[in-house]
Amino acid sequence: SLPSRVPTDRPMSPPRPQPPAATLRGFLDAHFASAEDLAAAPALAELLRRECAGLEASLRRLEAQLASGSASWLARSAEARSGLHRIRSQGGDIPAGDQGEASAPGVELPAIVREIQRIDTIRLYAEATLQLEALVGNLEDAAYSIVRPASKLNLSSVLRRASNGVEQKQEKLLQAVDAVRDIEQELVRISTSRPQWTNLIVAVDSRVDKTLAILRPQALTDYRALLAALGWPPSLSSPDMEKDKYSQVPNPLILMNEANKEKYSESFLALCALQHVQANREVRQCQMPAATTPSLSDSKYFDKTACLDNGLWAIDELVHPIVSRMEYHFSKWSEQPEFIFALVYKITKDFMDGVDDILQPLIDKARLVGLSAKESWVTGMVKMLLGYLETQIFPALVTSYHHTDDKLEVHSSWMHLNDQMITFDKRMQLLADSGIQKVALVSEGLSRSLSVFSIYIGHSDWLRIWADVELNSAQNKLKSELEDEASWLCSIDPQDELGHQESTAKFLLSTREDYKAPPVSEFVVKTASAMIERSHALPTKGTKIQYCRSTSVQFLNDFFVLLHERCEALQLPNTALQEESLLKASYAINAARYCEYVVREWDEDTAFMELGAHGNYVDGNQEQIHKHSAQRQCSFFADEIAFLVKLGTDFLEQIMSSILIEFEDLSWDYVQSIGSSNEQSLPDDQVPDEENLEVSPGFVASLEVLRERTTKLKLYLNSKDFLDLWRSIAEGLDYFVYSSIRWGQVKFSDPAVVQLRVDSKALLRIFRPYCSRPEAFFPFVTDSLKLLTMGETDAQYLLEALKNGKDDGKSGLRQHGLHHVDGSQAVNVLRSRKSGG
Numbered sequence: 019s020l021p022s023r024v025p026t027d028r029p030m031s032p033p034r035p036q037p038p039a040a041t042l043r044g045f046l047d048a049h050f051a052s053a054e055d056l057a058a059a060p061a062l063a064e065l066l067r068r069e070c071a072g073l074e075a076s077l078r079r080l081e082a083q084l085a086s087g088s089a090s091w092l093a094r095s096a097e098a099r100s101g102l103h104r105i106r107s108q109g110g111d112i113p114a115g116d117q118g119e120a121s122a123p124g125v126e127l128p129a130i131v132r133e134i135q136r137i138d139t140i141r142l143y144a145e146a147t148l149q150l151e152a153l154v155g156n157l158e159d160a161a162y163s164i165v166r167p168a169s170k171l172n173l174s175s176v177l178r179r180a181s182n183g184v185e186q187k188q189e190k191l192l193q194a195v196d197a198v199r200d201i202e203q204e205l206v207r208i209s210t211s212r213p214q215w216t217n218l219i220v221a222v223d224s225r226v227d228k229t230l231a232i233l234r235p236q237a238l239t240d241y242r243a244l245l246a247a248l249g250w251p252p253s254l255s256s257p258d259m260e261k262d263k264y265s266q267v268p269n270p271l272i273l274m275n276e277a278n279k280e281k282y283s284e285s286f287l288a289l290c291a292l293q294h295v296q297a298n299r300e301v302r303q304c305q306m307p308a309a310t311t312p313s314l315s316d317s318k319y320f321d322k323t324a325c326l327d328n329g330l331w332a333i334d335e336l337v338h339p340i341v342s343r344m345e346y347h348f349s350k351w352s353e354q355p356e357f358i359f360a361l362v363y364k365i366t367k368d369f370m371d372g373v374d375d376i377l378q379p380l381i382d383k384a385r386l387v388g389l390s391a392k393e394s395w396v397t398g399m400v401k402m403l404l405g406y407l408e409t410q411i412f413p414a415l416v417t418s419y420h421h422t423d424d425k426l427e428v429h430s431s432w433m434h435l436n437d438q439m440i441t442f443d444k445r446m447q448l449l450a451d452s453g454i455q456k457v458a459l460v461s462e463g464l465s466r467s468l469s470v471f472s473i474y475i476g477h478s479d480w481l482r483i484w485a486d487v488e489l490n491s492a493q494n495k496l497k498s499e500l501e502d503e504a505s506w507l508c509s510i511d512p513q514d515e516l517g518h519q520e521s522t523a524k525f526l527l528s529t530r531e532d533y534k535a536p537p538v539s540e541f542v543v544k545t546a547s548a549m550i551e552r553s554h555a556l557p558t559k560g561t562k563i564q565y566c567r568s569t570s571v572q573f574l575n576d577f578f579v580l581l582h583e584r585c586e587a588l589q590l591p592n593t594a595l596q597e598e599s600l601l602k603a604s605y606a607i608n609a610a611r612y613c614e615y616v617v618r619e620w621d622e623d624t625a626f627m628e629l630g631a632h633g634n635y636v637d638g639n640q641e642q643i644h645k646h647s648a649q650r651q652c653s654f655f656a657d658e659i660a661f662l663v664k665l666g667t668d669f670l671e672q673i674m675s676s677i678l679i680e681f682e683d684l685s686w687d688y689v690q691s692i693g694s695s696n697e698q699s700l701p702d703d704q705v706p707d708e709e710n711l712e713v714s715p716g717f718v719a720s721l722e723v724l725r726e727r728t729t730k731l732k733l734y735l736n737s738k739d740f741l742d743l744w745r746s747i748a749e750g751l752d753y754f755v756y757s758s759i760r761w762g763q764v765k766f767s768d769p770a771v772v773q774l775r776v777d778s779k780a781l782l783r784i785f786r787p788y789c790s791r792p793e794a795f796f797p798f799v800t801d802s803l804k805l806l807t808m809g810e811t812d813a814q815y816l817l818e819a820l821k822n823g824k825d826d827g828k829s830g831l832r833q834h835g836l837h838h839v840d841g842s843q844a845v846n847v848l849r850s851r852k853s854g855g
Contacts, residue, residue: 069166076159083151091144098137147218150204154225157197161233164190184240184281191237191288194229198295201226206302223303230296234331237292241335244285248278251339254347254365269372283380289332290384329401330386330394333377337398340365341405348406355411355435358403359442366399366449396450397468404473411435412473412480419483425490432487439470440555446470469557481561485568488552492545492573496538505538508605510733525737527615533736535612536605542577543616546570550620559632566629566654574613574658581606582665590672595680597730603673604734607666611736614662621655630654670743677727678750681720688716689755692774693764693850708772713780724751725784732788744788748795751781756798761846768852771806778803797838804836805847817848 049055049062164187205222208215245251249270274282344361351357370392377391415435418428450468474481499505527533530540549570556562585606588599620626630652653659713721728747732740755778766774778799785792793800808816812834819830820841831837831844839847 072162072166076155080155087144087148094137094140098133101133142212143215143218146204146208146212146215150201150218150222153197153201153204154222154229157194157201157226157229160190160194160197161229161236164194165232165236184244184285187240188284188288191233192291194233195288195291195295198226198230198299202295202298202302209302223299226299234292234296237289238331238335241285241289241332242339244282245335245339248274248282250336251343254340254343269369271369271376272372274376279376286332286377286380287384290330290381290386293331294384294386329397330381330389333373333391333394334398334401336373336395337402341402344402345406348410352411352414356438358406358411359438362399362403363442363445363449366396366446370395370449370452390450392452393450393468396446400446400468400470404470407470408473408477412477416480416483419487429487429491432484433491436484436552440552443468443470443555469555471555471561472557474556474561475558478561478564481564482568485565488549488569489572492549492569493576495545496542496573496577499538499541505541506536506602506605508534508536508608510534525741527611527736527738530612533608533612533615534605534734535608535736539609539612542574543613546574549573554625559629563629563632571655571658574617575661578610578613578658578661578665581610585665585669585672590669590676591679595676595727600673600727600730601734603669604731607669607739608734608736610662610666611739614659614666617655617658617662621653621659626654627652630656666739670739670746673731674743674746674750677724677747678754680727681724681751682754684720684723685717686758688714688720689758691716692759693766693770708776711772711776714773714777717777717780721780721784724781728784728788741788744785745795748785748792752796752798755781755796756802759802759850761802761843762849764850765852766806766850771803774806775803798843801836801839801844802847804834805839805844806851808834808848813848813851817845820845820848 049058201222205219209219252268252270271282344365347361348358373391373395377395381389381391381394415428415431419425419432422428447468474484530537547570550566553562553565553570556565585603588603590599590603593599621630728744731743735743778796781799782792782796785795789795805813816830816834828841831839831841836844
């Protein structure tokens with residue numbers, strides 16, 4: 019049965035008040051913990067009023083946007099509906115039996131399909147726009163809720179509700195990160211499936227970038243406030259430390275209690291998440307032109323080498339507060355940079371263990387794959403030092419370089435600073451790599467961030483000054499080295515003086531001694547090598563190329579030009595050949611060959627092959643050097659090697675030419691009288707004994723000079739060049755002797771033939787210490803003697819065969835072991851026999 023009604027004449031009791039909601043109680047408890055907090059009630063009421071007004075404005079804006087979007091959609095829908103009605107009406111007017119007119123709708127079907135596709139595209143575009151609008155609105159709301167309280171409340175209110183406020187901010191920051199991640203996923207989908215919607219992507223990116231530009235500074239400000247509350251940065255020195263005892267700087271990260279460690283971990287992870295999504299956005303924007311590139315934003319993992327070359331924000335913020343405290347000490351050491359580097363290294367090392375123990379687990383939890391806390395910490399410290407060097411140290415050095423007369427002191431300061439930078443770079447790299455199994459790709463990615471020499475990337479003029487200083491220092495050292503003429507002399511191996519039988523010629527040359535190069539060449543190689551070694555500290559190929567071209571290559575080129583001028587000054591083809599000239603020319607050639615060997619070794623190194631392949635770099639000062647370098651593909655020293663090869667070849671040819679000219683002058687009368695009657699003192703029917711016959715008197719002087727020249731060249735020249743030189747001299751002498759005899763005009767009697775054989779053997783004997791069959795290098799003289807000493811019957815038969823032969827008598831010549839003279843030459847020699855026809 020239904021309950022009885024309450025009598026109307028009975029008075030009603032007042033309703034019992036409802037208790038406030040839990041969230042409201044928590045809000046009131048947070049702001050009014052004591053009676054003194056009531057004074058902040060007006061400010062809190064004004065804050066709430068402003069927040070409500072902002073939310074109402076956002077609601078009205080969203081309603082207006084929704085109305086505008088709906089109106090646009092309804093207009094499109096009405097247009098599509100009218101189009102469909104028009105198509106349907108056109109189809110209904112067609113008579114059922116008229117086949118000719120029935121084909122009209124079929125003709126319009128492609129247009130209908132295109133219209134439907136266009137409408138579907140508009141629908142998809144509207145849906146994507148609305149979805150992105152909602153996501154961007156969520157991001158903007160989260161960012162606004164983070165930034166607004168910090169900009170309105172005073173410091174005392176922030177501190178009173180720090181615990182609850184920080185948690186709310188972290189929650190809102192993570193909401194903003196999730197919103198950015200959702201936006202990125204949608205943008206990647208659009209850029210992959212609809213790459214033509216670039217205006218939509220650009221519009222969304224613009225709004226997101228503006229929001230992140232506000233959100234990131236606020237997140238960093240909150241992170242800094244937390245660090246300050248934790249006692250960061252620490253004092254760089256301990257007041258009670260003993261003067262003679264090393265004291266490690268205390269690390270607040272290690273001294274945190276559990277509550278503070280939890281707060282710091284949440285703040286660190288939130289900041290890493292923000293940087294994560296920001297980095298993924300940069301990756302997507304870089305890859306946007308390649309529509310088929312797979313997305314990196316869908317992955318929860320992040321490759322450090324993509325966008326984190328500049329360091330981790332959370333760790334960089336640990337470094338920044340230390341800067342002001344360290345700069346106080348830096349300012350006292352502007353003339354002693356080694357103290358600056360030592361202090362940075364000490365602070366970096368002191369905090370290394372704490373950074374690794376506390377931050378590395380957080381980095382792993384943030385899923386920043388491939389990122390090391392040690393590397394990020396070292397990178398942040400190096401970046402801090404770079405900032406100080408760039409603003410304080412280097413400008414002062416540049417000013418001194420341009421305006422100080424005492425260049426020696428300025429050059430010394432430059433070189434000292436860069437030497438300290440090289441040492442510091444190596445020590446910091448060891449710290450970053452400690453306890454880490456390095457991967458080649460990761461190491462390459464870190465090289466720029468960890469190198470203090472990255473300061474030269476943005477200051478090519480400073481790099482040029484450093485290169486000029488290094489080059490000037492090397493040239494001054496070379497000038498001092500050249501003042502002693504003994505630097506051009508090379509000690510001769512005693513075995514070379516004993517002759518060929520007591521020593522074995524070496525053709526696998528590798529050392530300066532093997533090449534018989536003077537000591538100055540080794541000095542040049544070591545100096546250039548030291549400059550090349552310093553170039554390895556530079557982080558990019560462009561800076562390495564610029565530095566190497568301006569220092570080591572220029573230094574080598576100057577020395578190579580000096581070698582050329584030293585040989586040119588001898589005037590070998592135009593003056594009488596002297597032993598001193600041979601010695602100077604030989605040692606200069608040896609120096610060129612040794613430098614060529616070393617430069618080729620450098621050129622085949624992987625590092626220089628990469629620099630050679632880096633063909634996009636063209637410095638204004640290097641265009642003249644490389645104007646003939648079209649053929650250099652992966653060769654960094656192609657021009658230098660070509661210059662040395664030409665230098666050695668040219669002056670070897672000059673030495674050979676001088677020796678041949680000298681031999682021709684001394685033996686001209688003799689070769690003109692070969693076969694003539696005045697050289698034949700014996701009767702024609704009396705053949706002299708070849709064993710007891712002496713060399714022609716007119717030929718002795720030229721043979722003695724030739725023997726002296728070849729002996730000296732063997733002592734002075736390296737074995738490879740001497741081998742080529744004596745063979746070339748032998749071939750030249752063979753041609754000279756053969757072409758000087760008037761074949762066909764003179765008649766050789768038997769005594770004259772024997773005398774020619776004796777003289778030829780004397781000539782061959784000079785080259786016998788250098789090979790077992792020197793006659794192989796005198797082919798024309800040897801073939802001529804074979805024809806002159808041939809039997810009478812064979813000579814007549816061969817002569818007839820040559821006159822009547824169809825193949826120029828080649829087959830007949832080969833049968834008699836004649837492989838160098840041709841048919842006409844053989845006929846002339848045979849006709850020079852006194853008994854020949």
